[in-house]
Amino acid sequence: GAVVSQHPSRVICKSGTSVKIECRSLDFQATTMFWYRQFPKQSLMLMATSNEGSKATYEQGVEKDKFLINHASLTLSTLTVTSAHPEDSSFYICSASPGQGNEKLFFGSGTQLSVL
Amino acid sequence: SQQGEEDPQALSIQEGENATMNCSYKTSINNLQWYRQNSGRGLVHLILIRSNEREKHSGRLRVTLDTSKKSSSLLITASRAADTASYFCATPRGAGNMLTFGGGTRLMVKP
Numbered sequence: 257g258a259v260v261s262q263h264p265s266r267v268i269c270k271s272g273t274s275v276k277i278e279c280r281s282l283d284f285q286a287t288t289m290f291w292y293r294q295f296p297k298q299s300l301m302l303m304a305t306s307n308e309g310s311k312a313t314y315e316q317g318v319e320k321d322k323f324l325i326n327h328a329s330l331t332l333s334t335l336t337v338t339s340a341h342p343e344d345s346s347f348y349i350c351s352a353s354p355g356q357g358n359e360k361l362f363f364g365s366g367t368q369l370s371v372l
Numbered sequence: 373s374q375q376g377e378e379d380p381q382a383l384s385i386q387e388g389e390n391a392t393m394n395c396s397y398k399t400s401i402n403n404l405q406w407y408r409q410n411s412g413r414g415l416v417h418l419i420l421i422r423s424n425e426r427e428k429h430s431g432r433l434r435v436t437l438d439t440s441k442k443s444s445s446l447l448i449t450a451s452r453a454a455d456t457a458s459y460f461c462a463t464p465r466g467a468g469n470m471l472t473f474g475g476g477t478r479l480m481v482k483p
Binding site for chain 2: 298300
């Protein structure tokens with residue numbers, strides 16, 4: 257199956273700093289990637305759709321200036337949490353699909369962000 | 373927003389028993405998917421069932437779909453401790469492989 261790599265797996269940072277999370281499709285090209293956020297024992301909430309070569313599409317209630325998304329190539333999308341605060345602490349997961357009739361999503365292993 | 377509601381939210385069984393999880397959704401769909409998530413990890417696709425299918429099998433997994441009731445079930449037979457995970461149903465939303473996930477069922481299989 258297709259492989260999606262996400263780094264880092266865990267990050268601890270001080271309040272006010274920015275954190276970048278990378279999501280790479282290793283063996284396929286992805287014009288679209290999805291970023292989700294997950295709180296303990298809860299489901300995944302879609303934050304934004306990352307579109308290669310254009311602006312990301314954010315879900316209602318998600319601050320685009322706080323969660324910067326860049327999708328500069330067909331295999332890489334990055335999510336930057338700017339000026340992180342303790343309430344941003346969460347599990348962030350990216351996903352992508354090869355498309356072309358493949359309806360499954362392939363997920364990265366997630367990033368646990370802890371903001372002190 | 374979440375399309376699907378799953379029940380139970382948590383399920384604890386003994387190894388060897390069967391586990392059944394249910395998912396309900398609200399809008400018309402052309403397929404429904406089930407994913408598994410181990411604690412602290414990403415999700416892994418298990419099975420996809422199309423709207424014109426009523427039942428699908430994959431190894432110890434059996435998925436049913438009732439479009440008239442807008443519901444699906446996932447049955448894991450002869451469960452193993454390694455099946456301990458959270459299970460999510462997901463339905464398509466919009467274009468481009470976007471999915472909306474249900475609330476999930478946390479399954480614990482005791483050895």
